[in-house]
């Protein structure tokens with residue numbers, strides 16, 4: 117069998133690569149056992165503003181412009197939920213900060229200058245809320261399921277662990293079992309630690325826990341952001357998340373995480389609620405908060421895309437596009453994202 121590219125990993129990074137390769141007519145096969153991956157756990161919010169500090173992320177407009185069309189395709193309409201985010205303001209000083217931020221040229225497209233005072237007595241926001249536009253959330257689980265079905269049907273998916281020892285790498289090509297290809301792209305999230313070529317990249321697993329509650333009467337239609345995000349899922353269900361922790365014993369949800377999430381939710385509403393689900397996942401994070409992409413300095417046909425732990429929804433398609441351009445030799449990877457910024461992997 118011959119393919120142009122082998123993709124290892126089918127989280128948001130691997131999925132976005134499949135979309136990008138398809139648009140360039142480049143053939144591929146994806147390997148993933150589909151057991152446990154971070155993208156399935158993601159709240160899936162897309163938002164180019166750092167809502168703690170009221171500033172935009174690196175290259176925000178270009179990332180939004182390139183990434184959102186991937187999700188807005190009609191085949192993903194059940195997974196795509198464009199909606200505003202209501203940032204709960206905690207004090208008069210934050211109200212002032214919001215007014216200043218919404219006046220800045222790079223932020224005014226996203227931040228509405230008017231402070232919204234909520235008429236719903238069941239949502240406690242005494243200092244009002246700032247409204248962020250052009251945002252929303254992706255049901256990542258649904259999106260990946262739709263994409264998987266299509267790829268599987270097209271014979272482009274191998275539901276298995278990729279065995280690094282079975283990969284033969286030469287200058288011109290790679291061979292994996294009975295498949296010959298020109299390139300391999302590794303998109304394994306925190307699984308990168310087992311990768312013989314890229315395990316030295318500084319990918320740090322960060323555990324995130326989240327809840328789903330059922331809360332009748334909350335009547336929240338938009339995403340709410342305080343110390344946590346509250347995302348309306350429909351039928352009185354809300355997703356609350358997430359925690360951030362670099363110290364953990366295992367991948368199981370904890371009582372401590374649950375207690376913290378509940379405490380944040382109870383600050384927002386006096387209503388009674390029922391706990392429906394509590395789960396956890398690992399974000400692949402990078403110390404400088406930017407993802408890593410690029411090819412291996414010695415083995416040019418081995419590529420890596422990782423570090424999507426923060427804003428993976430926005431980064432995924434943007435990185436896939438950059439990586440495919442680099443693979444075709446039409447554009448270089450931006451130095452700020454290039455994996456060699458950390459030395460040799």
Ligand SMILES: Cc1cc2nc3c(=O)[nH]c(=O)nc-3n(C[C@H](O)[C@H](O)[C@H](O)COP(=O)(O)OP(=O)(O)OC[C@H]3O[C@@H](n4cnc5c(N)ncnc54)[C@H](O)[C@@H]3O)c2cc1C
Pocket residue numbers: 124125126127128129130147148149150151152153154155156157158159160161162276277278279303304305306307308323324325326357358396397398399400421422423424425426427428429430
């Ligand atoms: C609780 C939580 C909330 C989050 N909320 C948001 C949010 O609101 N917005 C946002 O933008 N981002 C959010 N994120 C971050 C983010 O979406 C994910 O971390 C990101 O999507 C990671 O994507 P990935 O494809 O790099 O990794 P993953 O999704 O982990 O995918 C990697 C895949 O590689 C596979 N793999 C690994 N090794 C092998 C191998 N040897 N062979 C075959 N397959 C292999 C794994 O099975 C896995 O499926 C959140 C993350 C968490 C945990």
